[in-house]
Amino acid sequence: MNFEMVFDSDKGFRKEELKNIAFVSEHNVLVEIKYVGICGSDFFYMNKYRGENLRLGHEWVGVVKESNSLNFSIGDMVTSTATWGCGKCAECLIENENQCLDNIVLGSEKIGMLRTQCVIDEKNLILLEGFTLKSAALLEVAAVGHKIACKAKIEGDDILILGAGPVGLLSAISLKEQGLDPLLIDVEPNRVERAKKLGIRAKILGETLLLKTKYDVVVDCTGDSNEKIGGWKYLPYFVRPGSYCLIVGHYEKACQFDSHLFGKFALRVEWLKGISGNEYKNSITFWRGRLENYTNDLITGYFKLEDVSEAYKFASNLKKSLKTLVEL
16 A cells, blocks of 8 residues: 555644555656655654644655656656745746745645655656665755855855754765864764764864854754754854854744844854755765765664654654654
8 A cells, every 4th residue: 555644733643545646647757765864854843833734754765666757767766855846937947946936845734755655747856876775865964964065165164063963964074075174063972972983073062162262154053943952042152253154953932133243243144945956966966975985874763654653753862863764
């Protein structure tokens, strides 16, 4: 039976049968989903959601089962960005689907990838070559990390990353691979030690505060969902005049914005809004031959689709989990 897992804010996950999924029309591709990664942003949306039909899962990889596209063949490994554009607007025509005002977001009530199969328009698919299925399952978060790294290195050499979760860690790895030496900090000792084992310069938050070092670039990959404290409030301790601050993590509570402080230091603050198709493809080129070296250390848990509730419970344990995959 083909099925998907749907989240209810009161009752948790339930299994729903997928019907008529084998029908493939012109330009459509039937994809068999292989792995779905659990993202920290999933917890943000689960906590805010009030309803019965949230379909999570935007980090995914699959294999083509049937195809009516000349660009994709049976057996091809494929993935997509987390947003599917309308394909007609000016932003979509230059592959900036994340800026499309009429896009479909994976991890919404419309669709998520916690499902056995999915029919996808070829315009939304990205062909993957040179990756294993497991490393390909990390590509979406790795692409976000690479985008962060590319933005950060333009702004300065002294780079601080708050949060040693998957996004922060892959941002640091991307910078390291490009010859830079960022500092990655976290409140969780296990995550700091894991980063060090991967060759990343990493410290505990408290230790870093005592050093009173200032940075050209501060990247906040934390947020406050899943009972995290969030790094936003620590920004004033690490910035110097003219610092660039990039906010990546999701915040459930309002972030206090001290206009006097930001004006005094002439800080520049930017919020990251996903990745485009072009950015994803450029990232794939960068990570090919690199990501496989880190895959086994980044993935800390595997769960079957039927056990998705246990998968999210495990992923919420920041002491044990880094990247948890749902395996189909």
